[in-house]
Amino acid sequence: MDFIDFHTHRPTAEGVITPRSFGIHPWDVDNEAADSYEFFEKQYNTLFESADLVGECGLDKVCSSDWNRQMQLFEWQLRIARQMEKPVVIHCVRAFNELVQLRKRYGDGLWVVHGFIGTVEQARQLFRVGIWTSYGAALLDPRRTKVRDCLRDNPHPFLLETDDSEADIRAIYAEAASIKKKALAELKETIKNDYTTLLQHNRR
Numbered sequence: 428m429d430f431i432d433f434h435t436h437r438p439t440a441e442g443v444i445t446p447r448s449f450g451i452h453p454w455d456v457d458n459e460a461a462d463s464y465e466f467f468e469k470q471y472n473t474l475f476e477s478a479d480l481v482g483e484c485g486l487d488k489v490c491s492s493d494w495n496r497q498m499q500l501f502e503w504q505l506r507i508a509r510q511m512e513k514p515v516v517i518h519c520v521r522a523f524n525e526l527v528q529l530r531k532r533y534g535d536g537l538w539v540v541h542g543f544i545g546t547v548e549q550a551r552q553l554f555r556v557g558i559w560t561s562y563g564a565a566l567l568d569p570r571r572t573k574v575r576d577c578l579r580d581n582p583h584p585f586l587l588e589t590d591d592s593e594a595d596i597r598a599i600y601a602e603a604a605s606i607k608k609k610a611l612a613e614l615k616e617t618i619k620n621d622y623t624t625l626l627q628h629n630r631r
Contacts, residue, residue: 429444430444431443433446433587434516434542434563435591435596448478448480449477449478450483453490454490454492461500468503480513481511481515484516484518485517486501487518487520508533514539517538517558523552530557536628539560540553540559541590545574559585563594564594575606584621585618586618600614
């Protein structure tokens, strides 16, 4: 059975499946020249159409990008995701309250916060409004007790990823299985089923 690397910036190895995604990252919004939703949609329609997921896109209160521009382009991408019935992969830094509010306005399909390093309470709050979480290389660091405890105690669907790290997704799976006290084969089957649900949910 293949491993699923939900979000990565690197070529995937044999036996690893990763979805195709396209989006404008909040770090890059100041470089985006589109001045209207209609122009933005037309400019990128083919790329969004060919992707399995919209993103990564989102909000980041730590980066230098203009906040209003972040909100504008994120909302545009949420509109496209809803129109095209695609899941959304989200970059979110210190903006969970804003994310939950936007979910109430654009919450038709499933969203996933990638690289999640928050608490189990935050993960549960997100899940209640239809936002999943995905965990990455932080799980491999025994000092990252918060994210490891979050994965252990979070009963909701989750995904695994390498993002821009040099980590091997198979090592992340093995560590996640150990944290969850599950057999690796069982964890792979669970994530496969959840990933299938993610892709199919928005197309009902």
